[in-house]
Amino acid sequence: MASKSSSNGFRLEVLKARGNGVVTTIENISANATIAELKKQVAQLKPKLYPDRQSYRAEATGKSVKDSQKLSELNVDKTGKIYFKDLGPQIGWSTVFMAEYAGPLVIYLLFYIRPSIIYGSAASSKPIHLAAHLGAACWTFHYAKRVLETIFVHRFSHATMPIFNLFKNCSYYWGFTAFVSYFVNHPKYTPPSFGYAQIYLGLAIFLLSELGNLSIHLLLRDLRPPGTTERRIPYPNKTNPFTQLFHFVSCPNYTYEIGSWLGFSLMTQTLTAFLFAIAGAGQMTLWALGKHRAYKKEFTDKYPKQRKSIIPFLI
Structure with missing residues (x-):
């Protein structure tokens, strides 16, 4: 179960889809946040990873998810983990x-x-x-x-x-x-x-x-x-x-x-x-x-x- 940071959010680990390592951790993010909103938050923490360079999936070997999908729809508010792929310079x-x-x-x-x-x-x-x-x-x-x-x-x-x-x-x-x-x-x-x-x-x-x-x-x-x-x-x-x-x-x-x-x-x-x-x-x-x-x-x-x-x- 994901650890709660507050009554309104949860702690989310952004992990590399390939290899080991944590890209960043967001301490308080809403389960209703979309992937597009997640990208903006990650870009604030990691300026080199601007939104167009980011791709996400609910599982390390899964398919990329749409920007419009909510974190709760992907069940990551329960796992506390989401997997990131760097698309490279765009x-x-x-x-x-x-x-x-x-x-x-x-x-x-x-x-x-x-x-x-x-x-x-x-x-x-x-x-x-x-x-x-x-x-x-x-x-x-x-x-x-x-x-x-x-x-x-x-x-x-x-x-x-x-x-x-x-x-x-x-x-x-x-x-x-x-x-x-x-x-x-x-x-x-x-x-x-x-x-x-x-x-x-x-x-x-x-x-x-x-x-x-x-x-x-x-x-x-x-x-x-x-x-x-x-x-x-x-x-x-x-x-x-x-x-x-x-x-x-x-x-x-x-x-x-x-x-x-x-x-x-x-x-x-x-x-x-x-x-x-x-x-x-x-x-x-x-x-x-x-x-x-x-x-x-x-x-x-x-x-x-x-x-x-x-x-x-x-x-």
Whole structure:
């Protein structure tokens, strides 16, 4: 039994989830205090452990609990112990997104102007094929859209992420941008095998997928009231046909994203663009599977049973 410090509170030991040791002890905390309030109290005692860096669980090997949960709901007012995990230095989601999306805008266009340091002094005099022009326009449009969505559309369930993600994500996006743009903008670029028909088909797939992706992001934004982490089951919007994909998958934004890059790959007919599309599809499939499981667990019998994660009828 936890020892009482007063009639209104109890003594709580904050223990490390891994290894031995006490992080700190709070002598008088209410059983009705939430995890969010606990984080603030720990931050007052340990300033380096600001709230976004803290994660808690009722058992050492248990799962992290939500900020909204009360200590009494976790039974820690009876045990007098709660387990802490240091999430490490954090950085804002929007900061990471801005960095990882702004980089590709600049890097791709640097290759597009064919600098002599990369392609040689004669490169700028070579004609640029329509597919390469459209590739630069589509790439710029996609990442400008990403930046604007980060500023005006997305509402994040978590304010921060580990700072390591900044370097990991930027390496992925910036590296693939250089990898793709080097070959699409190369003076010896070979245009698509089926000519303009293939180019315009790829462009149409890209643009329709981008519009679908934006439609899903706007719908998801409206599901979450500003300043909250509330989750609801997403359903199609009757006025927007692009959202009908919610009838079949939990994460149609990822489905459309894959469509965008497959369209780009078809339009430019470059192996590097196709590899970028495949790599992105693999990562987004993992994310979609995780989100699909989370939806089913949170909403149990209410969640539409016919939905797959990302590919209708398959995955």
